[in-house]
Structures are given as structure tokens and as C-alpha cells.
Amino acid sequence: MGQFNFEETNLICCYRRKTRAATVAAMTAALSYMETEIQELVGRTSEKLKKLTEDEFAGLVFLPAEDME
Numbered sequence: 001m002g003q004f005n006f007e008e009t010n011l012i013c014c015y016r017r018k019t020r021a022a023t024v025a026a027m028t029a030a031l032s033y034m035e036t037e038i039q040e041l042v043g044r045t046s047e048k049l050k051k052l053t054e055d056e057f058a059g060l061v062f063l064p065a066e067d068m069e
Helices: 006-015 020-029 036-050 054-059
Strands: none
Touching: 006 020, 006 036, 020 036, 020 054
């Protein structure tokens, strides 16, 4: 899953739904409660998710990542 960095992966894990579209919708619905930096992360991550098909999304395994630094 090299297309998503660990921040994006953790964000997806927080808002993951059964479909790609529902996951993007859940993330964007929460935008007004987020700080600017996280809103930017949501924007980047949403754009990457939108490039996936639903089948590609369903085939991905998203596990929360730990910061290795």
C-alpha cells in the first residue's frame, strides 16, 4: 500500500466505512471539526481515495501505523 503514507493510513482507519465513497464522505463530513493541518491531510487523502475503484479499495487492508521516528 505504498500510495498512502502513515498519516493518511491512520486517517483512513479512523473513518473507514464499507465503501470508498462512504469513507470519503465520512472524512469530509468531519472537516468543520478539524484543524487546518488535518483538513489538508483529509483533502490529500480524499483525492488519493477517489482515484481508486471500489474494488481496489475493498482489496486494501488498512491497519493503523505507528510513527517509527
